[in-house]
Amino acid sequence: MIFDMKTPLIKSSKLSELNNCNVWLKMESSQSTGSFKQRSIGNACQKYVEQGAIKFISSSGGNAGISVAYMGKVLNIPVTVVVPKTTSQRAIDLMLSEGAEVIVHGDSWVDANELALSFVNDHAVYIHPFDHQYLWDGVAEIVDEVIAEGIRPTAVVLSVGGGSLISGISQGLQKHHLDIPIYAIETVGTASLNTSIQLGEHVTLDQVTGIATTLAAKKVCEQAFRVSQNNDVRGLTVSDGETVRACLKFLDDHRTLVEPACGATLSVLYDQKIAFTETDDVLVIVCGGASITFDQLSKYTVELSV
Known part of the structure; x- marks a missing residue:
C-alpha cells in the first residue's frame, strides 16, 4: 500500500528476559498516524477511491478516525468523523488538524456509529473502523513483514477492540500456514470478545468502561x-x-509512548501472565498510541493510584 509503512520488528531484551523467550515487538506505533489503523484504514480508503468515492464518513473512538482524516487529506477527499463523548480531546484535535469535520455524539461508539451511518449516501462512502474485509487485508500484511524478516512466531499477543487487528492477524497467519496461539487481551471494562468466548456466543456488552477508550x-x-x-x-x-x-x-524500556489499549497487551508480558519456553518466538503487536500524551498518562497514574 502507498500510505502505510513497513514498521520495525525489534527484539525486546527486557521482555525476552522477563518471559524466558524471544519477544519480538512489531512497532505499529511508528506508522504515520501512530497506530496499526493506518494499515487497515489506509487500505480501505484506497480501495474506495479506486471505486470512485468522493467523500469519507466514519465513526471512531480515536485511532481509526485519525487515519481516515489523514487519508482524506492526502487523497484530497473531505472527511466527516463521528466520535463518542469518551474520545480524548487529543484524538479529536489530531483529526481536526488533518482537515476533517469531527462531530461528537453519544456515550459510546455504537451511538456515534448510528449517526455516522445516517450521513452515508451515493457520494459519501462509509469507512467502518473495524468490520470489513479491506481492513483485515491491510492488517494481514503485518504477518507478511514478520515472515520476510525470517521470524516464524510461535505465538501472537495483541489487544482487541472492535476486532480488526485479530481478524487481520489471523488471516495473515493462515496465509503462512501458522497454526499458533493468539492471546487476545482486553481490559476488564471492555471485554466483549472475552465475554463472548466464555459464553460461546457472540454477545453485546451492556456498557463499556475504563480508560482504554479505543478498545471500547x-x-x-x-x-x-x-x-x-x-x-x-x-x-x-x-x-x-x-x-x-x-x-x-x-x-522507560523502549523510549516509546503508547496508549492504554496497547498497554493492555504489554502488561501481560511485564506481569508474566503467560508461560512461554526458551525456544518460543512471541510476536507482540505494539498497536500504537496517537491519542495519548505523557501528561494524560501521568493523570491516569494519579487517578488509578498506580
Whole structure:
C-alpha cells in the first residue's frame, strides 16, 4: 500500500528476559498516524477511491478516525468523523488538524456509529473502523513483514477492540500456514470478545468502561468472534492500572509512548501472565498510541493510584 509503512520488528531484551523467550515487538506505533489503523484504514480508503468515492464518513473512538482524516487529506477527499463523548480531546484535535469535520455524539461508539451511518449516501462512502474485509487485508500484511524478516512466531499477543487487528492477524497467519496461539487481551471494562468466548456466543456488552477508550466496542465484529471459535485464541483481561503501569515501563524500556489499549497487551508480558519456553518466538503487536500524551498518562497514574 502507498500510505502505510513497513514498521520495525525489534527484539525486546527486557521482555525476552522477563518471559524466558524471544519477544519480538512489531512497532505499529511508528506508522504515520501512530497506530496499526493506518494499515487497515489506509487500505480501505484506497480501495474506495479506486471505486470512485468522493467523500469519507466514519465513526471512531480515536485511532481509526485519525487515519481516515489523514487519508482524506492526502487523497484530497473531505472527511466527516463521528466520535463518542469518551474520545480524548487529543484524538479529536489530531483529526481536526488533518482537515476533517469531527462531530461528537453519544456515550459510546455504537451511538456515534448510528449517526455516522445516517450521513452515508451515493457520494459519501462509509469507512467502518473495524468490520470489513479491506481492513483485515491491510492488517494481514503485518504477518507478511514478520515472515520476510525470517521470524516464524510461535505465538501472537495483541489487544482487541472492535476486532480488526485479530481478524487481520489471523488471516495473515493462515496465509503462512501458522497454526499458533493468539492471546487476545482486553481490559476488564471492555471485554466483549472475552465475554463472548466464555459464553460461546457472540454477545453485546451492556456498557463499556475504563480508560482504554479505543478498545471500547460493546461487540466485536462477527469475523473476530469467528476467529475466536475456529482458532487457538486465548482470552485474557487486565485492569486499567495494569495497562498504565505497562505503558510507563515500556516508555522507560523502549523510549516509546503508547496508549492504554496497547498497554493492555504489554502488561501481560511485564506481569508474566503467560508461560512461554526458551525456544518460543512471541510476536507482540505494539498497536500504537496517537491519542495519548505523557501528561494524560501521568493523570491516569494519579487517578488509578498506580
